[in-house]
Amino acid sequence: MLLLTVMPAVAAPMNAFRESAVTNPHGLIIFVRQQLDQAGTTLTPTRERELLWGMGTAAINSNDDAALAEATLRLDGLATMGHDPVAAAAAGFLRARHDIANGLGDGLGEALKAADKVLGEADPEIVAWARFQLCDAYALDEKAAKALPLCHQSIEAYRALNDDFGIGDAENDVGIALATLNRVGDAATAYERSRRYYAKVDAEQLVVMVGDNLSKMYLKQGRAREALALSQASLKQELAAGRISDSLDSRTDIAQAQAALGHHRQAYAQMREAVARARKAGINGQLIDMLRVESRLAEQAGDLRHALADEREAARLGSTVDTPALRAIEVELEQRYAVREKELRISELEHANELKDLQLKAAQADAARRREEQRRQRLVNLTIALLAAALLLIVGLLVLLLRAQRRHAAELQAQALRDPLTGIANRRAFQQRATELLGRPREAHALPHVLLLIDIDHFKSINDSIGHPQGDRVLRLLTDYLRIAVGSCFVARIGGEEFAVLCPQAGLAAGLRLAEILRAGVAALMLPKDLQVARLTISIGVAQFDGVRCHDLSSWMRAADLALYAAKSGGRDQVVASKLVG
Numbered sequence: 001m002l003l004l005t006v007m008p009a010v011a012a013p014m015n016a017f018r019e020s021a022v023t024n025p026h027g028l029i030i031f032v033r034q035q036l037d038q039a040g041t042t043l044t045p046t047r048e049r050e051l052l053w054g055m056g057t058a059a060i061n062s063n064d065d066a067a068l069a070e071a072t073l074r075l076d077g078l079a080t081m082g083h084d085p086v087a088a089a090a091a092g093f094l095r096a097r098h099d100i101a102n103g104l105g106d107g108l109g110e111a112l113k114a115a116d117k118v119l120g121e122a123d124p125e126i127v128a129w130a131r132f133q134l135c136d137a138y139a140l141d142e143k144a145a146k147a148l149p150l151c152h153q154s155i156e157a158y159r160a161l162n163d164d165f166g167i168g169d170a171e172n173d174v175g176i177a178l179a180t181l182n183r184v185g186d187a188a189t190a191y192e193r194s195r196r197y198y199a200k201v202d203a204e205q206l207v208v209m210v211g212d213n214l215s216k217m218y219l220k221q222g223r224a225r226e227a228l229a230l231s232q233a234s235l236k237q238e239l240a241a242g243r244i245s246d247s248l249d250s251r252t253d254i255a256q257a258q259a260a261l262g263h264h265r266q267a268y269a270q271m272r273e274a275v276a277r278a279r280k281a282g283i284n285g286q287l288i289d290m291l292r293v294e295s296r297l298a299e300q301a302g303d304l305r306h307a308l309a310d311e312r313e314a315a316r317l318g319s320t321v322d323t324p325a326l327r328a329i330e331v332e333l334e335q336r337y338a339v340r341e342k343e344l345r346i347s348e349l350e351h352a353n354e355l356k357d358l359q360l361k362a363a364q365a366d367a368a369r370r371r372e373e374q375r376r377q378r379l380v381n382l383t384i385a386l387l388a389a390a391l392l393l394i395v396g397l398l399v400l401l402l403r404a405q406r407r408h409a410a411e412l413q414a415q416a417l418r419d420p421l422t423g424i425a426n427r428r429a430f431q432q433r434a435t436e437l438l439g440r441p442r443e444a445h446a447l448p449h450v451l452l453l454i455d456i457d458h459f460k461s462i463n464d465s466i467g468h469p470q471g472d473r474v475l476r477l478l479t480d481y482l483r484i485a486v487g488s489c490f491v492a493r494i495g496g497e498e499f500a501v502l503c504p505q506a507g508l509a510a511g512l513r514l515a516e517i518l519r520a521g522v523a524a525l526m527l528p529k530d531l532q533v534a535r536l537t538i539s540i541g542v543a544q545f546d547g548v549r550c551h552d553l554s555s556w557m558r559a560a561d562l563a564l565y566a567a568k569s570g571g572r573d574q575v576v577a578s579k580l581v582g
């Protein structure tokens with residue numbers, strides 16, 4: 001497998017292993033060592049130089065300092081022994097890249113010196129190679145302004161050689177330089193061009209690797225989803241190739257893309273894992289930036305304690321032994337987090353206040369509800385009281401009405417039993433009294449009841465002579481007299497000018513005596529002169545209730561009436577007893 005990917009074809013000088021140096025650096029180092037051991041002195045200097053350059057670049061890519069030292073020393077040897085300026089330049093470029101990558105010494109100076117050795121060479125491939133190494137050194141050292149023209153020269157040189165792989169390399173460095181200048185859109189375009197050139201030569205792994213650079217630009221452009229996809233593909237490849245450093249970079253990019261997508265907890269977890277792996281691998285240079293990213297993601301995920309610890313560690317690792325500077329950073333951090341703590345506290349207090357506010361509102365709502373209930377209860381009570389009062393009033397009114405009705409009924413009843421003209425009992429009252437009297441059980445030795453029927457004599461003539469109203473006056477005068485004269489007997493007007501007197505248990509003799517008194521009394525009455533009635537007389541028929549001939553009210557009345565009729569027939573102004581009448 002390894003051999004298939006790193007076997008040199010008939011390649012341009014120095015470029016035979018450029019893909020595998022990136023995609024499989026460990027494998028290439030092993031392969032070169034094997035080649036050097038096995039071939040020994042049979043190797044041509046050009047082939048050895050090519051192998052050593054491949055090993056050196058692979059060593060830089062895999063942080064293998066031993067392999068790098070081995071490669072540069074052997075290249076130096078080739079340069080000296082074989083008077084090979086290309087080998088000397090190769091050793092110089094490797095040292096320059098190492099120094100630039102690790103921030104040591106004068107890497108750029110080293111690179112310029114190396115380039116100087118070969119830029120005058122006749123071989124355009126060597127010149128293009130050297131130009132690219134310069135472009136690469138300046139781009140890696142973040143000297144973008146200088147890197148860009150060098151990289152473009154390099155691209156032109158590769159274009160002249162139809163070296164698409166080389167153009168892909170140089171476009172990648174253009175992207176790096178533009179990214180340093182923060183020209184995010186242009187950098188992304190350069191990376192996209194680089195990927196297209198790599199794709200043309202089927203360098204799929206490099207397409208993915210440049211994708212990792214492009215991912216950073218996409219992230220800055222807010223294209224987090226695309227960035228995430230690129231970094232994930234990149235990580236997969238790096239893990240398979242064992243490129244620890246690159247894989248840590250991709251993990252960092254993935255975490256940042258996840259955070260940008262709002263998956264803060266997931267992002268933080270991813271970053272924690274990346275930092276743990278960096279620590280395990282002892283890659284401190286990268287760890288500082290990773291810790292800063294982790295701190296930011298921890299803060300976003302709400303883990304302030306961790307965020308502070310990460311920042312402190314990054315500051316410690318990043319600082320030289322300048323303790324006051326470190327302290328200043330720590331103080332700044334403390335202040336920043338104190339402010340953050342304060343903000344959190346305020347937000348907690350605000351939350352608590354909101355809760356209290358809600359409780360207050362609930363209490364107010366409760367009080368309002370109770371007040372409403374009380375108001376309703378009062379209304380109900382008032383309604384009940386009003387209804388009770390109304391009911392009492394109605395009952396009172398009904399009682400009053402009932403009494404009035406009773407009074408009215410009694411009055412009506414009284415009226416029904418009273419003669420309106422004279423004010424004494426009428427015929428109906430007489431019948432009731434008589435019926436009631438006859439209904440009583442008869443006492444053993446009691447005298448019979450006596451009935452007197454009285455009729456005014458020639459009353460028609462009186463009416464005719466003095467007028468009907470005066471006739472009424474006569475009737476009232478007679479009544480006044482009778483009412484007094486009958487004593488305890490009951491008197492009633494039972495017809496126009498006819499009266500009845502009922503004397504319970506009086507006996508016929510007493511009845512006749514009373515009748516005679518009445519007749520005589522009336523005949524002797526002194527009538528008012530204005531009445532113009534010379535004399536008033538009455539006829540009276542008397543009948544006792546003997547229980548034989550008179551056995552009920554009608555037979556009793558008939559008997560009295562016959563006696564009265566007899567009195568009239570006998571000449572009037574007289575009393576006739578019923579027993580005398582046949």
Ligand SMILES: Nc1nc2c(ncn2[C@@H]2O[C@H](COP(=O)(O)OP(=O)(O)OP(=O)(O)O)[C@@H](O)[C@H]2O)c(=O)[nH]1
Pocket residue numbers: 421455456457458459460461463467468469470471472475495496497568572
């Ligand atoms: N003023 C007045 N006259 C009445 C009333 N009721 C009945 N009379 C009159 O009483 C008279 C009765 O007349 P009659 O029945 O002919 O009897 P009389 O004239 O009394 O003759 P004798 O009974 O035979 O003596 C009539 O003229 C009735 O109009 C009344 O309430 N007021």
